[in-house]
Amino acid sequence: MPSSRALFESGVLLCFLLAFISLVSEGQFAALYGKNGLVPLKQLNDEGLLFSSISSSDNVDSAAAQGRNFAALYRKTFDLMRKTNYNVVWLAASSRFHSYEKFMECVLYLGVTLTFYWLMVDGRGRGGRGGGGRRKWYHFAFLVWTYGSMVDIGDAFLSFQWDVLLLECGIACAVGAVLFPPRKRTSSVEEENEDAQYAWIPRAILYKLMLMSGCVKIQSKCKTWLKLTALEYHFATQPLPTGLSRLIANGVSPRYKKIGVALTYVAEGPMAFLIVAPTKMARRAACLGQILFQVGIILSGNYAYFNLLTIVLSMASFAGGERKVVKTVDEKEENKGNDGEAARTLEKNKAKALPVLQHSMAMIATHLSLLFFIICTVNMFAPGKDGVKLRASSKNVNKRLTKFLDVAVPVSRTYLILIAVPLTYAYRGFLAKATKKEKENNEESFKIFTLRRCRDVLLMAYLLVITAPMREIAPNKQIAKVHPLLRANAEFLDTATSSIQRHMPTPLRRISSGYGLFRSMTGVGEDGKVARREIIFEIAPDADKVEDVEWTELTFKYKPGNVKKRPSFVAPHQPRLDWQMWFAALRGDGVFQDARYRWFSMFIIRILQKSPEVWKILDPSMQKHMNATTYLRISMFEYDFAPKKEEGDDVYVRKNLGELLPPTHLGSPEIEGLLNMAGPIDYEKETPALLEIPDVDAVTFVVSVMAVIFASHIFYNSRRKRNRRRKLKVS
Template sequence: MTKFTASPTAAPPFHHRAFFLQSLGAIHVIAFWSYYVQFPGLLSSSGIEPVQRSFPYTVPWLYQRLIASGTIDEDALCELFALTGMGIGALIATGVCEHGLSLGIIAAIYSVLVRTGGLFYHFQWDTLLLETTAIACLTYAPWTRLRSSLDKLSSPIAPIPLRFLLFKLMYMSGVVKLQARCPTWENLTALEYHFATQCLPGPLAWYAHQLPPILLRLGVALTLWIEIPAAVLLLLPLKRIRRYSVILQVALQVMIICTGNYNFFNLLTIALCIPVWEGNTETDIPLRPALQSAILSVFTIASASSMFRIERAQQDQRWNIVLFRDSNWLQPQLLLPHIPYCTILLLGGLTVSFLRSKSVTRVLHAIVCMLVIGMMAVPFSQISPNSYSYFYSTFGSLVTNHAKPYLLVNGYGLFRRMTGVGQVPYGARPGWAGLSPSIVERPEIALEGVYISTDETTESWEELTVFRWKPGKVSDMPWQVAPHQPRLDWQMWFAALGNIDHNPWLVSFLQKLIDGCRPVLDLVGAEYPGKKLKKVRAKLYYIDFTRMNTTWARTIPGAEILSDNASVFPSIVWARKRRREYLRPVSEAELSEYLSSQGYSLFCKNTTNPCDHIKTPRFWCIAAHVIRASTVYFLFPLGVVLAFLIRLTPQRKVPLAWTTRKISKSKKD
């Protein structure tokens, strides 16, 4: 009898190095695309903060050779740089070219764009992307082949510098929160403010804000534990324990993605987990899984119990979590100095084994890895100065002179102090577990304007809805915009924390609004019904999410409680109260006079003839304008990400095999 059977062949081996490099390429496509779509209204000669103000000082060598010589103007150069970065990132993301040189080129390009981007691009995720790309270029990407899967000379220690970078990112992010002595972190109440006070909340932030305080405090405790003790596990030469830490780090990033808009930062952090997940028989200690699990259990219980305790509050008998402020885990000078030394010692031991095997390439690679880790350790002096005097004296000058100017070695630490913490009124009832009630007062700027009309006797002020993403109308639920970062909306959050005197770019933005400058209007999506603004002003409000009718919400003074809890989608999302005047009513003439004194250009490009203002040869300006006018760039990142996801799909070949079986039966006579 003949039988048809399908005999599936095994899937091809999974290449962690290729997966990481392609993920890094896809993130670069997103970063360059986000820069490109915002450039005309944000940084161009017609934008809010033109690159012409910073170009001669931040990249003087490039300015003298290309711009001052009349070869190309700043606008066209930045746009072509962004397009080039998108193109190279697409080659890396699709696996066509993963060569180290390609990573070096996009790191150099993005470094120029970030340094000339001024305050709109001085964020930790921009510097993290630069540092990650530089380390991957020097220690992880192939240099003898275009694709990492074809590279036969790869070293087993290649993932270690990237693991150290992820450790530095997480550990510093956790420690600085407690070194700042912020009461919200010390009392584990930070999440009771965070969801409403973060720069751009996500769609689920309102719902997370309604959770009971005990769950939110548990979330803060888990965050600190994952960022500090669990981060140490990322460096251990024990695969099972490292992967446990990776799962925790990824879970934390996914929760942040669900409740906030932090552009590509969380995706990049998850991508850095790939080299940590990777295992290697030459660098990992072959410890039995049962023993690794036992070590992991003891470490988890011991570290958590040394940092926190769970108790009932005497005031209301509610459960609460308390932080031990004198825990050894919160003293970086006790632990931190030993980690880089142990990592470099491990690399040194592997280098000796490479010398015995006479592998010159691996020896040189190990030396580069040790130098890179030594340079990466220098920013630890920010949180433990005395412990890192040796590293700073050895590598400090190297970092200061060669890496820091290009943002290639950096320190990290988001949310040192929680903003939007309101004043507790005298005589207010205690909150959950006897602590002060968590009053949220997020400062937010609202712009108002008066349009030119025939009736000059009265002025009718209207609130201007000129921002797509930042909180505005009280009925608008937050949007999901990540991995794109709307830099102007984000910067408005920082402006609300200060005053107009320290934010001249905001004055520039208002002048562009009154002038009706098309690139700026396109940036914010503003449309005016054929009328021109006469005056503008700004008011500062304190806002908070509305609250569901719960026992803990009713104890918060000033909280706006919703009357109907039956609806999943609230009709009113934000509660706001006016605080003060942020900017008095000003006209276009007053704005222009102030900007001229600050060295701003009042130029706005003619959209019909965008290259008329160029005195040098206009070829590159016209080329950049033609590319932008095609609007194909809107679909480009979607195509690259789709191609990247297709490559991740396991390709299994299932051939049909003919199998013949002979079945013989004995017959009885």
């Protein structure tokens, strides 16, 4: 099995590659952030949202021209980086680039190329089981910097939790590469040692992700989650249903849907604690359960690369683990190696006793972990009329959960940080010295021993920081009423975390984040039926009178609109406009007043302006209407899956809730309000950028990437041949 580090790094690189490709594919970047897009980067800069106030004197070229002073150049450069919040766009601001959009598009294509190279080529390095190839910390630092810069300037379209999770995992890979650098000469025991310790990094992230996602569903006091009826609405009301969503929504009875909610609570509740259990058997069972859980979500919903990234965390947590390092001593070999009968007897007794002790400790810890899991699961649920229900009433379930978390979360964090990491080394480092051969292989100097223990301290501090957001679900309100030792433990964790975070540099602000997907279930109607809201656009050509126009429904590529359009599998690609339209529908009439939805007003304007970039990310059948579009109106509808029928091709049934925007054209008074909401629009032509990126199809892009890799291999082989010739000449 591959090492935990190799699986984690390769999986994170794959998710970065998918994220970069998704942004540049289908013309998404140009439609969202281009000059004629919904949130132009130039417009953000003009309004001071992209950078802090940057004057012409802040240009690096002007600083260099003032006497060619290196100190002034150094000071101006880092001052500009600070004003841009260390965003990669400071390179464009400090050079001759006048088109931030083209520059960032170039950065995204560079990210695709480098990520593909590091994933497919650089992973075959000389690293061993725990080495992870030739991937260095600065590889992941570059990806975090570029994609994090895009998240900073991405406005609402890059504000999803999986974008934040990807950045956190990228930083985790960089930190892991620093703490566990690949070495050429390393024994297999030491490689397994380091891999067992490295595995606690993805485990801590997965543990935090799953436990927080489960707890917020109860703490939000959503009635559908508390009554275990959330899945009766989820499949029809999720942002982008899949082809199986309708089948599950109509074909599965409410009893089994309740059981599905209960299984969700188990996977994101008691099973989350097993991820950091003391024994390998319990941890692997939990990771396997998480993988199956994520596969079920992939089949029933489109959530970009989020589920794939969670599977990567589970597989990395599954791979890393303590192995049986105490070996049985071969009596014949011992007779050859030992001189006295007493030495032979002592080594034989150690070889027999330690495996028994090792097995006994593992079995005790496994049974205790499973007992904890069963007790927590049984205390959560009780039999009900429709299958199952929460044992606690909806009034006091939040109080009981908070009381439990106030004790369980600090204790589990303390075990993870102060016990698991040192115990991993003790288990593998000290028990491995049972036999004479293992003693010889594990002898190390005091200097190396000290350096490795310092690495363990840094790893424990990092685990302390990345689990810090779990205080959101365990605010320690009940901890003062319990044992003083538990109260002191919680206070120690809070104090230590605050001390570390206070001295953390600004670029590492994404080192840890909190999560909580689907806190409240949307699409619940007043009568308890599914009531998914959707905003429907209609366009029409010019006419003498508004009453005479012929309206055509504007169709998106993926989101529900046409009642006959069947949902499809989209993930790991994320159509971000289609996703944001789901959030905009939840706002209803308030979408025009909310500053976070300024892109919605701009979308209306770009449709009427016939922006080719924006029209390109709509359904291809809409292209023939682009040049003729003059009028636009918006209505609000309620959607639900059509019930099973022998006849009829409709996938959805819908009900009109009324008009959201009356028939409008570019000369209408309503456009002035939309312009004020969306901000000023720049119609002037920009100065051409130094790098013009054309539209690249898939074949051209793959051929270009392969050409770069081929050229790099030729350069590497020629360089190796030159070095070989030099050695021959010297010899």
